[in-house]
Amino acid sequence: MTLVFFAYFALVSIVSGVLTVALRHPVHCALALLALLLHVSGLFILLNAEFLWAVQVIVYVGAILVLYLFVLMLMNLKTDERYFHPSALYLVGPAILGVVYVIFLLLQSPFDGAKGTAPPSVVLQDGGTYAVGIKMFSDHILQFEIVGIFLLGAIIGAIVLAKTPKTMDPKEERS
Amino acid sequence: MIPLSAYTAVSAVLFMTGLLGVLVRRNFIIVLMSVEMMLNAANINLVAFSHYLESMAGQLVALFVIAIAAGEAAVGLAIIIVVFRGKISTNVDEMNLLKW
Numbered sequence: 001m002t003l004v005f006f007a008y009f010a011l012v013s014i015v016s017g018v019l020t021v022a023l024r025h026p027v028h029c030a031l032a033l034l035a036l037l038l039h040v041s042g043l044f045i046l047l048n049a050e051f052l053w054a055v056q057v058i059v060y061v062g063a064i065l066v067l068y069l070f071v072l073m074l075m076n077l078k079t080d081e082r083y084f085h086p087s088a089l090y091l092v093g094p095a096i097l098g099v100v101y102v103i104f105l106l107l108q109s110p111f112d113g114a115k116g117t118a119p120p121s122v123v124l125q126d127g128g129t130y131a132v133g134i135k136m137f138s139d140h141i142l143q144f145e146i147v148g149i150f151l152l153g154a155i156i157g158a159i160v161l162a163k164t165p166k167t168m169d170p171k172e173e174r175s
Numbered sequence: 176m177i178p179l180s181a182y183t184a185v186s187a188v189l190f191m192t193g194l195l196g197v198l199v200r201r202n203f204i205i206v207l208m209s210v211e212m213m214l215n216a217a218n219i220n221l222v223a224f225s226h227y228l229e230s231m232a233g234q235l236v237a238l239f240v241i242a243i244a245a246g247e248a249a250v251g252l253a254i255i256i257v258v259f260r261g262k263i264s265t266n267v268d269e270m271n272l273l274k275w
Contacts, residue, residue, distance in 0.1 A: 014189065021195060021199070029208060033208050040218070049222050049225070075256075099188060107181075154250050158253040
């Protein structure tokens with residue numbers, strides 16, 4: 001049963017990832033990205049990460065993607081631009097070969113290592129959100145604060161960048 | 176039981192697709208979307224290793240990655256709006272000046 005769900009989420013996320021890159025209209029690309037993000041959140045559920053599932057749905061799908069769609073609709077883009085860098089097409093074949101080789105290597109290796117301190121029985125005792133919160137606010141508090149400062153800087157930067165500039169002489173602005 | 180390598184394979188495919196999108200597409204917004212896709216692939220890897228190696232640290236780093244992706248999206252879209260206001264184009268090939 002888990003295998004069926006994994007195959008579904010993996011296949012749909014890969015297909016919608018390819019569509020995100022390949023579709024012509026930017027809004028269609030954004031909708032394919034929406035499908036990708038939702039199915040990646042399904043993969044998180046399969047990995048017992050419920051809190052990350054919620055964060056993915058709320059932050060990625062609810063905030064970031066809506067921001068993208070908002071900007072896309074604000075700018076009213078045309079779709080008749082030329083599609084690919086012509087020179088980049090020569091890289092596609094070698095890139096696909098390289099990906100196949102890397103996946104072949106990945107599927108062969110056993111990936112074994114030292115186990116950490118959070119086996120599923122311990123995590124499921126109080127829930128994944130509890131475990132993440134305890135870990136974040138004890139061991140990783142410095143990173144948490146740094147991310148807070150970073151987000152504040154990003155907000156201020158976005159406001160400063162997108163602010164309507166003072167009216168200037170159009171010749172002077174273009175020169 | 177799904178092997179860990181299956182998750183890493185999905186993540187590798189998604190990452191390469193996103194990298195191809197960054198290199199190949201010309202629309203700046205789609206380039207940013209491809210960057211989001213690459214960050215998601217990294218998240219899958221982090222969460223999968225966190226699950227299989229029974230450690231919480233991977234999920235925490237994935238949370239920080241999501242926060243950084245949010246900041247990147249906000250600043251990137253603000254830059255796009257500024258460029259679009261000046262030049263009426265989102266083609267990455269035509270953006271070759273930092274200031275004019």
